[in-house]
Amino acid sequence: MKRSKYSDIKNIFIDTVNNDNFVELETTLFNYHILEESLDKPLKMILLFGKPGTGKSMILNRLFHNLKDKREIHYFEAPILSEKEFLKNIYESISSQSIPPNMRVNFDGLLKYCQKLKGKREIVFLLDECQLYSEALMEKIRLLSDTRVVKFVITLHKTENEDIIAKEHFKTRIWEIVELKNASIEDLEIYIQKKLIKKGFVEVANMISKKDIKFIHTYTKGNFRETNKFLYIIFNIYEYYDIYNPEKISGTTKLSKKILEMTAIKIGYIHD
Amino acid sequence: MINTKELEKRWYKYKTKSFLLLFSIIAIVILLIYGGYYILYKLDLNMDKKEITKPTAVMSAVKRVEDKNITINKPMPIPTIVKEVIEKVEDKQSDIVSLSPTIPIIDLESEKAKDITKEKVHSKKTIKRKETYRKKHIEKRKKLIRAKESDYLTAKELSTKKHKILIKQDKKKIDFKRTTSNYMNIMKEKFNENKNPREALLIAKAYYRAGNYKKSEEWALKANNLDKNIEESWLLFAKSKDALGKKKEALKILIAYYNQTKSAKVKLLIEKISSKSI
Numbered sequence: 001m002k003r004s005k006y007s008d009i010k011n012i013f014i015d016t017v018n019n020d021n022f023v024e025l026e027t028t029l030f031n032y033h034i035l036e037e038s039l040d041k042p043l044k045m046i047l048l049f050g051k052p053g054t055g056k057s058m059i060l061n062r063l064f065h066n067l068k069d070k071r072e073i074h075y076f077e078a079p080i081l082s083e084k085e086f087l088k089n090i091y092e093s094i095s096s097q098s099i100p101p102n103m104r105v106n107f108d109g110l111l112k113y114c115q116k117l118k119g120k121r122e123i124v125f126l127l128d129e130c131q132l133y134s135e136a137l138m139e140k141i142r143l144l145s146d147t148r149v150v151k152f153v154i155t156l157h158k159t160e161n162e163d164i165i166a167k168e169h170f171k172t173r174i175w176e177i178v179e180l181k182n183a184s185i186e187d188l189e190i191y192i193q194k195k196l197i198k199k200g201f202v203e204v205a206n207m208i209s210k211k212d213i214k215f216i217h218t219y220t221k222g223n224f225r226e227t228n229k230f231l232y233i234i235f236n237i238y239e240y241y242d243i244y245n246p247e248k249i250s251g252t253t254k255l256s257k258k259i260l261e262m263t264a265i266k267i268g269y270i271h272d
Numbered sequence: 273m274i275n276t277k278e279l280e281k282r283w284y285k286y287k288t289k290s291f292l293l294l295f296s297i298i299a300i301v302i303l304l305i306y307g308g309y310y311i312l313y314k315l316d317l318n319m320d321k322k323e324i325t326k327p328t329a330v331m332s333a334v335k336r337v338e339d340k341n342i343t344i345n346k347p348m349p350i351p352t353i354v355k356e357v358i359e360k361v362e363d364k365q366s367d368i369v370s371l372s373p374t375i376p377i378i379d380l381e382s383e384k385a386k387d388i389t390k391e392k393v394h395s396k397k398t399i400k401r402k403e404t405y406r407k408k409h410i411e412k413r414k415k416l417i418r419a420k421e422s423d424y425l426t427a428k429e430l431s432t433k434k435h436k437i438l439i440k441q442d443k444k445k446i447d448f449k450r451t452t453s454n455y456m457n458i459m460k461e462k463f464n465e466n467k468n469p470r471e472a473l474l475i476a477k478a479y480y481r482a483g484n485y486k487k488s489e490e491w492a493l494k495a496n497n498l499d500k501n502i503e504e505s506w507l508l509f510a511k512s513k514d515a516l517g518k519k520k521e522a523l524k525i526l527i528a529y530y531n532q533t534k535s536a537k538v539k540l541l542i543e544k545i546s547s548k549s550i
Contacts, residue, residue, distance in 0.1 A: 265283055
């Protein structure tokens with residue numbers, strides 16, 4: 001099968017949580033530093049929350065990669081919904097010992113084990129997608145954080161339930177809250193440009209005008225995940241034309257309005 | 273890879289829809305503007321009508337000619353002369369007045385015959401007048417030049433001679449007739465070349481000013497035959513008719529033309545002619 005330069009460009013926008021894909025925007029960097037600083041404070045839990053696609057996982061991932069060599073930090077990328085598995089993973093991360101499959105971790109025993117480490121060690125756990133954890137498990141997380149040996153950075157989707165979770169489990173705990181928001185038009189422009197330039201597609205980056213960014217922002221509302229999806233489809237269409245109908249895109253120095261609209265139709269933003 | 277062909281079809285569908293939507297929005301906006309303007313204009317016009325239609329005798333009469341079926345609740349008193357004209361117009365005029373109005377056909381030959389008899393009477397009078405003037409003039413001359421056939425004249429004879437010479441010297445005659453006829457000839461030549469109704473109208477005007485109403489009528493008709501939309505040709509034709517003493521005909525023409533155009537000028541002239549007759 002023929003390959004096009006657009007095949008590589010579209011892959012830039014595949015939504016993956018990868019430290020290499022992290023784009024340093026003013027707002028994201030600001031939030032990242034708050035989070036990093038809060039880890040040095042005597043906080044039990046730190047909450048990172050925002051709407052889906054605002055970059056919570058990306059920040060968590062970056063935090064882990066930047067700090068893994070400096071401090072004891074563990075990152076639970078996918079939520080562990082089974083209580084047994086969760087406690088097992090916590091114990092194994094702290095003790096660096098694996099538990100045989102036919103055995104389980106006793107929560108009281110784990111608490112006592114943590115209390116013994118007080119003043120000696122400080123272990124940070126990064127938990128993504130915490131809205132999926134059960135209330136009972138969240139309660140156990142809270143009790144573990146009370147030992148002041150284990151610190152949790154948790155991410156939550158900004159949903160209606162998040163307030164309830166906050167009230168019932170964490171309202172008495174001292175913690176930092178970092179809220180992530182959708183990108184503005186300016187941020188989105190920098191985000192797209194940086195992503196393309198980082199991979200060496202300066203020419204393509206220049207093709208995207210402020211007007212195109214505004215168009216994209218109108219539909220994606222500055223959501224990074226949605227924007228990635230949008231750009232992936234744009235360059236997917238470009239790839240198709242480049243291979244099968246190159247005359248349709250030959251000599252273009254600007255992003256085609258038609259292709260932008262086709263993308264919006266494809267995703268379902270525009271109804272035909 | 274995405275099925276771009278299918279996506280393109282959907283895009284064309286979307287574009288058509290959005291174009292139609294835009295088009296309909298523009299059409300609605302235009303309609304609203306036009307509607308608003310029309311309503312305002314109509315209201316304004318009605319207001320004007322209320323102010324203008326202080327029903328004069330002629331106007332009410334004209335209204336009756338215009339629409340026979342409309343019954344006026346309070347008919348205004350109509351002067352007898354206008355009534356007669358209107359009745360005749362009503363009798364003769366067809367119910368449907370054509371959009372391109374024509375001057376009612378006038379038998380020019382009979383008109384000419386009438387004019388010839390008038391001219392004959394007129395010429396007889398003028399001949400008489402001229403003869404009496406010639407006789408008087410001869411008598412005067414007889415009285416004035418009674419000088420002896422000698423080289424010397426008496427003081428009285430000399431003064432009479434001098435006076436005569438002086439008078440002769442003072443009279444520097446300008447041949448107006450000649451200049452006007454020159455103008456007419458030039459204009460007529462011009463008209464013959466290009467058949468421009470405006471030139472015919474200018475000639476008609478010149479004749480009217482000169483008091484030759486017969487000719488002005490003739491040239492106004494010529495202008496009108498070439499272009500029926502020149503209002504002045506109608507007015508001048510009617511005025512010439514009026515000047516020739518054919519008031520009824522003049523009114524008849526004007527009323528017929530007014531029914532078509534509702535021209536204020538025509539209305540004014542109708543009023544003027546009819547008031548003269550009153």
